[in-house]
Amino acid sequence: MKEKRILFTGGGTAGHVMVNLAVIPTFQKEGWTIDYIGSHSGIERELIEPLKGVAYHAISTGKLRRYFSKENFKDPFKVLKGTLQAYRIIGKKRPAVIFSKGGFVSVPVLIAARMRRVPAVIHESDITPGLANKIAIPLSKKVITTFPETVQYLPESKAEWVGAVVRDELYLGSKTKGLSFTGLPGKKPILLIMGGSGGSRKINEAVRSQLDVLLHEFEIIHLCGKENVDPSIQREGYSQFEYVKDELSDLFAATDFVLSRAGSNAIFEFLALRKPMLLIPLSRNASRGDQILNAKSFERQGYARMIEEEELTEERLVQELKRLKEGKNTVLTKMRSFESREAKQKVIDIIKQATR
Structure with missing residues (x-):
């Protein structure tokens, strides 16, 4: 039987990891091999690395800033280095699909995914897309959202509202x-x-x-x-x-x-x-x-x-x-009129549908 493999990415804050933590157990139960690309020192490493059965890969990342900083001159080189590292990891692991929760660490991963022709699904939690996701949307196959209002800011052919994903x-x-x-x-x-x-x-x-x-x-x-x-x-x-x-x-x-x-x-x-x-x-x-x-x-x-x-x-x-x-x-x-439990299954189904 052909191995089922998925690669997750996302980090910088806990919010860029929580949806991944919610859906990873389902893929584990279904026998998928799981890899995660994150930064060397971000909170995603603290949250993901202890998980059994998840291989964590650290890459170089550059922070995407909307303001002037001396670091802005260094960050493109960090992103380039991270893209090359992610390209090697994706080439070696050969995932069927990549799921990105956003954050600056996801940008080099999604660039490398496009280069490797691996389909990617992006999750956007906020009403308007963040800078990292704005850069990554053209590189993705699907963009799923928490707020229904977010769909208006996305390409119609890619956007789908699923609701909130909450950890069981x-x-x-x-x-x-x-x-x-x-x-x-x-x-x-x-x-x-x-x-x-x-x-x-x-x-x-x-x-x-x-x-x-x-x-x-x-x-x-x-x-x-x-x-x-x-x-x-x-x-x-x-x-x-x-x-x-x-x-x-x-x-x-x-x-x-x-x-x-x-x-x-x-x-x-x-x-x-x-x-x-x-x-x-x-x-x-x-x-x-x-x-x-x-x-x-x-x-x-x-x-x-x-x-x-x-x-x-x-x-x-x-x-x-x-x-x-x-x-x-x-x-x-x-x-009491709000119900979230269906959202997680919707996300999982969309990820599976995107597999190459």
Whole structure:
């Protein structure tokens, strides 16, 4: 029997890996041989390399910037080197199809895939395509989207809306284990605070400045980001971590409300798990504005409240969290109309259909 082989790519942030983590187990169960191309030091290596049965290949990558930097002069050479490395890997492994979740590491992989004539499927999570995916779309056979609004920005012949892909393990968390892991008593509603895989200094500072007020309303799980834990804060009802991986599903099970950035994968996971959320998207000064569009879409649909980062104050943060708590039942009613489980199977079917 001919070997079935698939190659995944995507990285730079956790959001550029999560859909891959959701669909990889299905391909493993069906007997596919799996390779993954990522960067040498990105978060994708931390998340993918420990997986059994997945061969991780690191290549050179150059970051795609929308602003001037001295590194811009070096990055084309890094991308060229990465393309040559990916070309060799693809030639050796001979995958039937490549699935890309985006991020700057995916660009050399998709260039090499076109050179090797291997079909590629791209996943776009945000409402508007990111720079890496904009470059890669002409190199792809299919582009699948999380938001229905995204299709209007893509070639009609390639675009298909599938909805949100959520990892199965997130539904399997234990509230008891989550409380035990955090040391929280669980006597008040639990607020989970996440600033993205890199954390958010502004959110962290606003929360900590109002900790006394917030602890009257909530018990708090604070995922602060790397090197952002403050060991001087030891308060009953407050538990902080840099980043949580294996226990995340248990933390979600224990959570009643979420304060978060507005990365697409994360907010759709909160929606699938029925967690009312207050979103503080990255500002346009720090991003291309995709998180603002994501948050506004969720706010319109009644899934979330939103504060733009430029409008974030300590008082506004407390006020919006109290409003979120008071309006919980209304938000949950809206959320119950959303169903995500079909999306993952759609993605898998599209990938299989694209195989050469």
